[in-house]
Amino acid sequence: MRVLFLCVFYLASSQVFADDKQAFKQWLSALKQEAISDGISKNTVNLTFKKAKLIPRVIALDRAQPEFLSTYLAYLDKRVNTAVVEKGRMLQQEHEVILDAVQARYGVPKQILVSFWGMETHFGRSQGDFDLPSALMTLAYEGRRADFFRQELMHLMHIIDAHHHAATDLRGSWAGAMGQMQFMPSTFLNHGVDADLDGRINIWTSLPDAFSSAANYLAKSGWHADEPVAIQVKLPKNFNYALAQLNVRKSVAAWSQLGVEVPSFWLDMDNTAILLPQGWKGPAMMVFGNFDVIMQWNRSVNYALAVSNFADQLAGEVPLVVETDVETDALSFNQIWALQAKLNELGFACGKPDGFPGLKTQEAIRLYQATQQLPQDGYASPSLYHRLLEN
Incomplete structure (x- = not known):
């Protein structure tokens, strides 16, 4: 279903973009002037937009909804399985000197840094394959958070202007994240570190810069070296x-x-x-x-x-202990939406249904569970769905 949505949306978006060339041209001209007024050199602006284009698939990804929401244990098994942990241990040992130095300076454990590295880019192997200026331009022009991505595009041009990366072949995720740790451009400017002292912040291929930048971000965000997560x-x-x-x-x-x-x-x-x-x-x-x-x-x-x-x-600790009677199935996006609608209908307000079990939905579930003498865990489980909608 999600693949079908992306294909249909991609075709529709392509036609919209094709019909909107004049409006986009005017928008782009204004954006270029704004960038120059913001202190970005004309050369950088021209290089950034030289090959940039609107990408319909980016908008499709921005608006797509998942068919199923993963349970925590399924998510954990997919993202932190035995093979991933073994790879992480090997790389942690391989880069121990760099990681120990970063840990000593910022107080962030090396295991946390390697964990982020694995979670974000599979240890640098999957940094994103979208043309970054094009992706951010597309989101700034047509996305749900246009103002946010417009600013990120400006930040990206400042990064290029400061010679941290060339405008050509600057790639990242469809949402604008880049490098080993998937920093947004604003995060790069606020927390990037030139740890190897080569004159530029290189979060793409320099592990000292990438690890130090991530540790700097966490330290400035309030990391405490003497407590767990x-x-x-x-x-x-x-x-x-x-x-x-x-x-x-x-x-x-x-x-x-x-x-x-x-x-x-x-x-x-x-x-x-x-x-x-x-x-x-x-x-x-x-x-x-x-x-x-x-x-x-x-x-x-x-x-x-x-x-x-x-x-x-x-760090050598054992995996989670999981009881055998835990509910393992996940509700679909549509089932969550229906669950929210039913809770609203019964007077347990959880806001406009959106298919995601956020804080309001969790509180509504707790209130319903209290009336049914059920454990008030706020969890949108399959058994709760069946109780509410299939009885």
Whole structure:
């Protein structure tokens, strides 16, 4: 279904772009003047736009919806499997001197940096194959967040103007991210580091620059060297699952008083939350301040937990303990949409249905679960869907 959508949208977008050449030409002319007024040299502006073109597939990807939303454990198995962890360990050892130096300077563990590296680009192998000026131009002209991408395009031209990368053959993701760690241009300008002191910030082929830039970003975002990201904990049988959400914060000692089993050496930590990424039958995770730092990098809870788990395994810790009765199936985008519509119909407000189980949807589910004497984990599970829509 998603492939069909992309094909149909691609054809429709191609026709729209073909019919809109004059409007685009005027827009591009104004953008060039804006760039020059922003202090970017005419030479850089001309080189940036010399081969740039609108890419219908970028808009198709920007507007596409996933057919199925992955469960946390399925996501983890795909992104942090045995082969990936082994590759990470090998590369961590191979680049140990660089990683140790970066860790000593910024306080960010080398395992975290290698984890990000693997998650973002498969250790540098998949940095994106879209012409970056063209992708950002397309999103700035036709995308859902045109103003944001217009600014990112300006930032990219400043990067080119400062000779960090040539305008030709500058490639990245369809959404404008680039390099070993997939920095947006604004992130590059704010946090990029010339660690190898060659006169330019090279996050594409220089690992000292790439690792240092990532560590600098995390350090400036509030990374604490003396605390973990997330740990698996055991909850008591009488635990109030409504407390398991990111905005409910307690000290580790307070959680311990509620019966949560936590290693004693973390008892002096504060500002922690408990998450149930796959419902009350799945693993229970206690997250710390560094989890919030990772969430600034990527707002996905599954992503942040996967980075943590990957880093833990690189450090030699055991994988998660998972009970056998956890619900393993995922709801589709359409099923989530229908679930949201049903909750709204029953008076459990979760906002306009969008197919994604965000915070409002989770709270609506908890309220519904409370009326049914169910564990209030807020999880959009298949069993909840069947209870609501198929009874």
